Amino acid sequence: MKKQLFALLFALVPFSVLAAPGAGLPYSMTPDLEDEASIQRGMRLFTNYCMGCHSLEFQRFARVAEDFGMPKDLVEENLIFSPELAFNDQMQIAMNSGDAENWFGAPPPDLSLEARLRGPDWIYSYLLTFYKDPSTTTGVNNEVFPLVAMPNVLEPLQGVQEKVCAETDRPMEGAELDPLTGKYQSCDVLKVTSPGSMEPDEFQEAVYDLTNFLAYVGEPSKLQAQAIGPRVLIFIVIFGVIAYLLKREYWRDIH
Numbered sequence: 001m002k003k004q005l006f007a008l009l010f011a012l013v014p015f016s017v018l019a020a021p022g023a024g025l026p027y028s029m030t031p032d033l034e035d036e037a038s039i040q041r042g043m044r045l046f047t048n049y050c051m052g053c054h055s056l057e058f059q060r061f062a063r064v065a066e067d068f069g070m071p072k073d074l075v076e077e078n079l080i081f082s083p084e085l086a087f088n089d090q091m092q093i094a095m096n097s098g099d100a101e102n103w104f105g106a107p108p109p110d111l112s113l114e115a116r117l118r119g120p121d122w123i124y125s126y127l128l129t130f131y132k133d134p135s136t137t138t139g140v141n142n143e144v145f146p147l148v149a150m151p152n153v154l155e156p157l158q159g160v161q162e163k164v165c166a167e168t169d170r171p172m173e174g175a176e177l178d179p180l181t182g183k184y185q186s187c188d189v190l191k192v193t194s195p196g197s198m199e200p201d202e203f204q205e206a207v208y209d210l211t212n213f214l215a216y217v218g219e220p221s222k223l224q225a226q227a228i229g230p231r232v233l234i235f236i237v238i239f240g241v242i243a244y245l246l247k248r249e250y251w252r253d254i255h
């Protein structure tokens, strides 16, 4: 009996609790699945900049369109680039993973469950911390995924980011505290040295949207669950009142 109880307990622990944000990540974000515009922008970024290499096998174009009120013809025109894919298809890619492994040295993984696996904070930090590093094959390196095989595909938007020596508020590894200013001196501070098409805060918002979209893709039914939750609570309260009145009615003659 005890075993069953434990099994039940574990079944009830939501996944998001297990995928708690990793400590020590440089950035964090809170997904907002109610923000329709953000998810739509995130999906557009994903289909434009990521779907050349990464699939979302568990997600259909039609499902996202339905969940976020996007008309079918707009999705077909603006978000589906491969002639082999249709509105009702899963978000697959044409690249074969064997080829990809040869080209990049590591296959670009399917990202359907990435937000559950790594957590949104990790994805957000990952996409924001590519920096120039001529010693790698791709010419870039990454703060949270050292020596990653992925090129910095968002560089046209972000610009070139490099490690520079500067002051920072964050107690980083190897940083020295300046007792006068209370700030840290470090030579690992990431800074955009040659601008892209977006300002740094604009780029950060774009990456927020992209991460928000991937958080939705990781748990598409969370949206419905969030909508149903309050209704269930209201039902329980109303039913509780009715049950109480009924109980009073039944016991009236006995007392």
Ligand code: HEC
Pocket: 045, 046, 049, 050, 051, 052, 053, 054, 104, 106, 107, 108, 109, 111, 114, 118, 123, 126, 127, 147, 148, 149, 150, 151, 153, 154, 210
């Ligand atoms: C040119 C191909 C290519 C494009 C385009 C690309 N990636 Fe990648 N990505 C890769 C490769 C290759 C890896 C595997 C890296 C490794 O294991 O070293 C990867 C890894 C990742 C990972 C880490 C996966 C893990 O191991 O947990 C994430 C997250 C990711 N990519 C997100 C994105 C996003 C978001 C975009 C769009 C902005 C994107 N990628 C565009 C090739 C690509």
